[in-house]
Amino acid sequence: MKTLSHVAGLCLIATGALAETPVLTVYTYDGFNSEWGPGPQIETNFEAECGCDLQFVGAGDGAAVLSRLKLEGANTDADIVLGLDTNLTADAAATGLFAPSGVSVAYDLPIAWSDEVFVPFDWGYFAFVAGKDVAAPANFRDLAASDLKIVIQDPRSSTPGLGLLLWIKAAYGDESAQIWADLADNIVTVTPGWSEAYGLFLEGEADAVLSYTTSPAYHLIAESDDTKTAWVFDEGHYMQVEVAGKIAGTDVPDLADAFLAFIATEGFQGVIPTTNWMYPAVMPAAGLPAGFETLVQPATALLLSAEDAQAATAPAIEEWRAALSQ
Amino acid sequence: MARSPVAIIAPRWPGAVVVALVLALTLGTLASVLFRAGAIGTLTSADWSAVRFTVAQAFVSAAVSVVLAVPVARALARRQFRGRSALITLLGAPFILPVIVAVLGLLAIFGRNGILNSVLKSFDLPTLFIYGFTGVVLAHVFFNLPLAIRILVQGHLSVPVERYRLTASLGGSVLRLIEVPMLKRLLPGAFLSIFLICLTSFTVALILGGGPSATTVELAIYQAVRFDFSLDRAAVLAAVQMAIGACSALLVWRFDLPQPVEGGLDRHSMRWDGQSLWARVLDGTAILLTALFLVLPLGMVIWRGVAGLGDLPDVIWPAIGRSMTVSLVATALTSCAAVAMALRGGRAVAIAMALPLVASSLVAGVGLFLLLHPVTNPAHWALPVAILMNTLMALPFATRILQPSVEAVQRDYGRLAVALGLSRWTYVRLIVLPRIRRPLGFAAGLTAALSMGDLGVIALFATEQQQTLPLLMYQLMGSYRTDAAWGAALVLLGLCLVLFIIMDRGGRIDADL
Numbered sequence: 001m002k003t004l005s006h007v008a009g010l011c012l013i014a015t016g017a018l019a020e021t022p023v024l025t026v027y028t029y030d031g032f033n034s035e036w037g038p039g040p041q042i043e044t045n046f047e048a049e050c051g052c053d054l055q056f057v058g059a060g061d062g063a064a065v066l067s068r069l070k071l072e073g074a075n076t077d078a079d080i081v082l083g084l085d086t087n088l089t090a091d092a093a094a095t096g097l098f099a100p101s102g103v104s105v106a107y108d109l110p111i112a113w114s115d116e117v118f119v120p121f122d123w124g125y126f127a128f129v130a131g132k133d134v135a136a137p138a139n140f141r142d143l144a145a146s147d148l149k150i151v152i153q154d155p156r157s158s159t160p161g162l163g164l165l166l167w168i169k170a171a172y173g174d175e176s177a178q179i180w181a182d183l184a185d186n187i188v189t190v191t192p193g194w195s196e197a198y199g200l201f202l203e204g205e206a207d208a209v210l211s212y213t214t215s216p217a218y219h220l221i222a223e224s225d226d227t228k229t230a231w232v233f234d235e236g237h238y239m240q241v242e243v244a245g246k247i248a249g250t251d252v253p254d255l256a257d258a259f260l261a262f263i264a265t266e267g268f269q270g271v272i273p274t275t276n277w278m279y280p281a282v283m284p285a286a287g288l289p290a291g292f293e294t295l296v297q298p299a300t301a302l303l304l305s306a307e308d309a310q311a312a313t314a315p316a317i318e319e320w321r322a323a324l325s326q
Numbered sequence: 327m328a329r330s331p332v333a334i335i336a337p338r339w340p341g342a343v344v345v346a347l348v349l350a351l352t353l354g355t356l357a358s359v360l361f362r363a364g365a366i367g368t369l370t371s372a373d374w375s376a377v378r379f380t381v382a383q384a385f386v387s388a389a390v391s392v393v394l395a396v397p398v399a400r401a402l403a404r405r406q407f408r409g410r411s412a413l414i415t416l417l418g419a420p421f422i423l424p425v426i427v428a429v430l431g432l433l434a435i436f437g438r439n440g441i442l443n444s445v446l447k448s449f450d451l452p453t454l455f456i457y458g459f460t461g462v463v464l465a466h467v468f469f470n471l472p473l474a475i476r477i478l479v480q481g482h483l484s485v486p487v488e489r490y491r492l493t494a495s496l497g498g499s500v501l502r503l504i505e506v507p508m509l510k511r512l513l514p515g516a517f518l519s520i521f522l523i524c525l526t527s528f529t530v531a532l533i534l535g536g537g538p539s540a541t542t543v544e545l546a547i548y549q550a551v552r553f554d555f556s557l558d559r560a561a562v563l564a565a566v567q568m569a570i571g572a573c574s575a576l577l578v579w580r581f582d583l584p585q586p587v588e589g590g591l592d593r594h595s596m597r598w599d600g601q602s603l604w605a606r607v608l609d610g611t612a613i614l615l616t617a618l619f620l621v622l623p624l625g626m627v628i629w630r631g632v633a634g635l636g637d638l639p640d641v642i643w644p645a646i647g648r649s650m651t652v653s654l655v656a657t658a659l660t661s662c663a664a665v666a667m668a669l670r671g672g673r674a675v676a677i678a679m680a681l682p683l684v685a686s687s688l689v690a691g692v693g694l695f696l697l698l699h700p701v702t703n704p705a706h707w708a709l710p711v712a713i714l715m716n717t718l719m720a721l722p723f724a725t726r727i728l729q730p731s732v733e734a735v736q737r738d739y740g741r742l743a744v745a746l747g748l749s750r751w752t753y754v755r756l757i758v759l760p761r762i763r764r765p766l767g768f769a770a771g772l773t774a775a776l777s778m779g780d781l782g783v784i785a786l787f788a789t790e791q792q793q794t795l796p797l798l799m800y801q802l803m804g805s806y807r808t809d810a811a812w813g814a815a816l817v818l819l820g821l822c823l824v825l826f827i828i829m830d831r832g833g834r835i836d837a838d839l
Contacts, residue, residue, distance in 0.1 A: 034805055057789045060552065067555040068705075071695065071787070075703035154537065156553030189457045190537025192553075192804075199806035205438050317554075321372030325538040 023053045024255045026244075027065050027078040029159075030058040031195050031276075038275035045267035052255055061193035062159035062242075066092055073097070074249050079256045082121070082244035085159045086303070087166055089118050089243060090310035099248035102257060105264040108283045109241060110301060118243035121263045122278035125237040125298050126163045127230035129201070129215045130208035136231040140168060143231075144182035151188050151197045151206040155317055158193050159240065160210050165316045166309055167238030170302040176316070180323035187324065213237065213296055218277045221291045229296070236300030242278070336736065336758070337750040341670025344663045344721075348678040351718050352685040355693025356564055362696045363558035369566070372538050373559070376546040377566060383459060383542070384524035387466035388517045391474045394467070395516070396509065398616045399478030401609035404600050413613070414479075416620055417472040422772060422826045423624075424779020425529040426796050427815045429465055430803065431623025432456070434630065436464060441622070461534035462542075466527065470520040472620065481512045490599075500599040522574050522683065526567070529781050533803070543567045547688050552786055557692070564689035571684025624819075631816025634809040641790070641798065642814060646821070649778055649795040652709060653825060656716040656777040657770050663717065664724035664769060665762070668732040669754070679722040687715045691783030708792040712784045716777035723776075724769035731762040767833015771826040778822045795821070 033039040033056040043054045059068045062083045069076055074097065084092055092098060100116045107113050109123055128143075128150060130136065137143040143150070153161030168176045188206045191197040201209035208231065219225040244263060246256045262268055263281075270284040273292065280288075304312060369377075402410070420428070435441050436456045443453040456464065485504055493503050531542040541549070543563055550560040600609065667675050694711050695704035704711075735758050743753045759766075781796040788797055795818050802811035 030801070030805065057791075059789055064552055067551075067553055068787075070555040071551075071699070072703050072705055073699060075699070075701075077703055077705070154549070154553065156549060184539075187537065188455075195806065196804045199804075202806070203438060318370055318372070321370065321538045325372040325375035325541070 021051070021053050022252050022255055023055055024050070024079050024252055024259055025077050026054065026056050026080040026082050026259070027059050027069065027076075028056050028081075029062045029065055029083040030060060030193060032056070032083055033058040034195075036275070038271045041271045041275060042268055045271070046259060046262055049262075049267075050255060050258055052252075054259070061153070061157050061161075063088060063155070063162055064157040064192070067157075069097060070095060076247060076249075078247050079250040079252055080244055080246055080259055083159075084118070084243055084245070085163070086115075086241050086243065086306050087159065087162050087309040087313065089115060089245075090306040091313070092245065093117050094310075097247055097249070098245040099250075099253075101246060101260050103260050103264065105282060107264075107281050109281060110239065111241070111303065115243070115306070118245045119260050119263050120241045120243050120281040121268065122272045122276055122281055123239065123241045124212040124214050124278040125239055125301065126160060126167055126210065127213040127215075127232070127237055127296070127298075128208040129211045129228055129230050132227050132229045134207050136229070137233075139233045139235050140171070140179050140183070143186060144179060146186070148186055148208060149188045149206045150183075150186050150208045150210065151200045152190055152210045153194055153197050154190050154192050155313075155320060158191075159242075160194050160197075160212075161190070162313065163238050163240050164210050165320055166304055166312060167302060169312050169316050170238060170304055171235040177319045177323060180320055181326075184324055184326065190324070212240075212278065213298065214273075214277050214279065214292070217273075217289075217291050217295055220294065221274060221289060226294075232296050232298060234299075236302045237298035239301050239303040241281075241303075336669040336740075336754065338670050340662075340666035341668075341675060344666045345670070345674045345678040347663075348681060348718065348721065351690055351694075351714065352681045355690040355697075356561065356568070356685070358693040358696050359557055359561040359564065359689055363561045369559075369562060372541075373546060373563065373566075375538070376541045376543050376563075377570070379459070379540060380525060380542040380544075381570065383462050383466070384521045384527075386459075387463050387470065387524045388520040390463065390467050391470040391520050392513055392517050394471055394616075395474035395478050397608065397612040398471075399475045399482060400505065400600075401612045402475065402479050403482030405609050405613065407613070409617075413617055416617075417476050419620070419624070420469045420472050422775035422779075422822055423469075424775075424781075424796060424818050424822055425465075425469070426533065426781050426799055427627055427779065427819050428468060428623060429530060429533050430799075430811065430815050431627045432461075432465055432468060434626040435622050436461070457534055458540040462527075462530055462540060465530040465534055466520075466524045468619070468623070470523060471616070474516050474520060475616070477512055477516045478509070481508045494599070518574065518577055522571065525571060525574065526684070526686065528688065532781075532785070533800075543570070544686055544688060547686055547692075548786060551688070551692050557696070560689060560692060564686045567686045567689075568684050575680055575684055627812070627815050627819055630809075630812040631819070634811070634813030635816065636813070637807070637810040638813045638817070639802075639810060641793065642795070642817065645793050645795045645798045646817065648709060648792065649818075649821070652713050652716065652794060653774045653778040656713045656720065657774040657829070659713070659717045660720045660724050660773040661766060661770050663721055664728050665732070665754075665759075665766070667721070667725045668728040669736075669758070671729075671733070675725070679725055682718050682722050687719055687782045688786060690718065691715055691786060695787065705787050705789060705792070708784060708788040709794075711787075712780070712782075712794070713777075715783045716773075716780055719780075719782075720773040720776050724773055727765050727769040727772070728762055731765045732758065735761045763833045765833070767830050770833070771829035774825040774829055775822040778825060779818060 031037050039056045043056065046054050059065045062085060065081060065083055066088055069078065069081060098117050101119045103119050107120060109120060113120055137146055137148065152164055155161035155165045168179050172179050191200065197209050198211060200206060213230040216228040216230055219228040244260065246260055250256045266284055269280040269282045272278055272280045273289050433440065433456065436454055446453050485508060489504055490500065493500055526544055527542060528544040531545040535541055535545055543566060547560050547563045550556045550563060691711055698704040698707055739757050743757055779796055781800055784794050784797050785800065795814060799811055799814040799818060802814055
């Protein structure tokens with residue numbers, strides 16, 4: 001019996017120890033949580049002040065994270081979902097799984113922010129990234145008429161892929177199906193996520209890859225390579241605002257609130273430009289790192305409202321699948 | 327139908343339980359998906375092109391495999407050369423080779439920066455692009471050409487040598503009198519088995535398929551669940567998948583399906599034909615090209631894998647642990663279930679063996695998840711579900727391997743056991759099991775290797791907490807940590823081989839019965 005009580009005692013101590021460090025589980029996209037992404041640094045910075053264990057769980061690319069959340073439903077382990085964008089927020093809010101954030105901050109975003117559920121953490125413009133030695137097309141029609149080869153992402157799993165769909169929709173409206181039909185022979189392949197596509201581009205499988213106007217900064221700053229650029233299209237560039245939200249059924253609500261508030265602070269925003277290679281939602285004290293001033297600035301920014309994006313998505317995906325499956 | 331005496335002695339209810347479970351896991355899970363979807367989804371034009379792509383790639387893969395197999399099998403059957411038995415052994419390798427490992431090996435040879443394209447580029451020739459239809463067919467041929475060759479070599483060797491003598495003494499044509507009739511008998515069955523295998527292909531299309539223009543039905547199911555969370559479409563696609571499979575299975579039943587070949591291929595028949603220089607060059611080329619096609623990708627896995635071992639992340643250890651657990655538990659379950667099925671026999675078992683071949687393991691997985699969904703977070707159950715799916719998928723092969731031996735034991739010892747008044751379980755333990763050890767070991771080895779390397783349902787739901795070795799490898803490939811992916815490929819290949827060899831040999835130790 002003595003042994004048994006020892007074991008029971010040990011178990012109590014163990015659960016006690018566990019209870020002292022609550023775990024905050026954040027579902028995010030794979031790239032965010034990779035060792036070169038923002039995840040590790042943000043984890044260190046937040047854990048320094050929260051007395052908790054922050055665990056990032058990669059679940060595919062952005063849109064796939066939402067799909068996974070729908071599958072897990074109210075039983076999900078997630079306390080926070082990080083990495084959706086405004087094209088997905090209406091759909092995400094409709095699941096009823098998210099709770100209002102309670103965060104209001106003066107953001108440095110190009111748009112006014114009024115969403116009460118989701119908190120923005122960074123933003124950027126979608127663009128095709130290519131080598132400077134490749135003659136840049138001026139718009140999608142030019143690109144479709146050229147022999148240039150591009151890699152894009154699947155709009156059903158990846159937020160850049162979905163962004164491209166809505167970009168063409170916002171720019172061309174009812175003509176978008178024709179644009180896709182014309183683009184079909186330029187598309188080398190469609191990857192499930194951003195990292196696969198960017199990897200294919202870097203290995204020389206295509207002339208350009210769908211990414212962000214900020215991606216050349218990575219090559220410039222991290223690799224001292226100024227041979228990459230982003231094509232500026234005259235119909236304008238679609239914008240992405242990446243967001244995080246709190247799961248209503250979280251078992252650590254205070255911790256989740258603390259994390260949402262932490263997103264707007266230096267410990268999070270300061271990490272973003274040189275790890276996620278996007279513009280921060282709140283400008284860090286040091287400003288943008290040197291090199292960002294060389295990036296192209298689109299003349300026109302395009303963005304559908306969350307509701308319009310939700311309404312446009314399903315028909316646009318069907319249009320895209322039909323055009324590319326021929 | 328008169329019952330044989332063996333049916334009286336061998337316990338029949340475990341087989342019935344297994345059949346019921348198989349029905350529940352295939353048809354029951356499909357019903358669960360349909361029920362949850364609430365509506366019958368409609369197929370869009372893109373879904374139909376996925377159906378067309380699936381059938382087209384399976385047709386071309388099967389056609390290319392059997393056509394290429396004809397000259398290679400003839401060359402192997404009539405030539406004797408150094409390394410011939412090694413090559414024959416190698417033809418069995420694709421059965422236990424994880425798909426994802428083979429695809430990585432193929433990429434190293436046929437990919438953009440692969441060996442072939444480097445050679446083509448240096449001669450200013452147009453390069454091969456592996457993503458899409460070409461790549462899917464190429465990978466399927468890699469896996470199924472050996473199967474076709476084995477079937478045909480067996481066909482060649484089953485021709486009595488007297489017939490060659492007779493043909494030679496009559497001055498007749500070996501091709502017309504012997505080979506063409508033999509091929510006519512074997513090719514339809516070989517073609518259809520390969521066609522069926524390629525219909526439900528998932529991993530190959532996942533990695534080498536490129537977007538909506540190169541999507542198989544199985545991949546479309548994966549995308550409908552993982553990307554769209556559109557269960558109604560997944561359910562309808564699954565029904566379509568089953569319908570295609572059932573149609574082809576009906577076709578298969580009309581032909582002689584070649585039995586899996588286990589040995590005896592390293593014999594060669596004395597033949598009088600093919601002595602001309604032209605025939606020798608032709609045979610030599612066929613053998614050389616086949617050997618290169620099979621050896622080079624595997625060689626690359628070993629070559630680059632050794633270099634990549636140092637880059638392996640620490641999470642490889644838990645991943646190995648999970649994969650070993652999945653593999654061993656699935657093997658134990660499959661072995662028990664296959665013995666139970668083989669002992670029972672009959673029509674219900676025949677149907678239960680056909681169902682997993684045409685069902686979508688992804689839909690079965692989704693169905694199970696949906697049943698768990700109201701009760702718990704289904705993601706926690708990714709590994710048990712993977713174990714069940716691997717068991718389900720391996721069961722038809724394992725049962726088929728066991729059936730002949732079990733039937734032989736029943737025939738030879740059933741009456742004696744009845745006369746001795748042995749209890750049912752004593753009969754199974756003392757009489758049946760010792761006599762089916764060899765095929766049981768072989769079946770267990772195949773199951774262990776298949777389960778170890780499978781990237782099916784686990785790719786749908788697992789996160790890092792349930793990451794298996796193939797999933798880790800897939801993610802390393804996706805994030806372009808190529809060196810680490812090569813290292814993981816080598817580890818995975820090694821574990822599959824070791825598991826297969828241990829179990830296969832284990833069945834032979836003291837197996838003098």
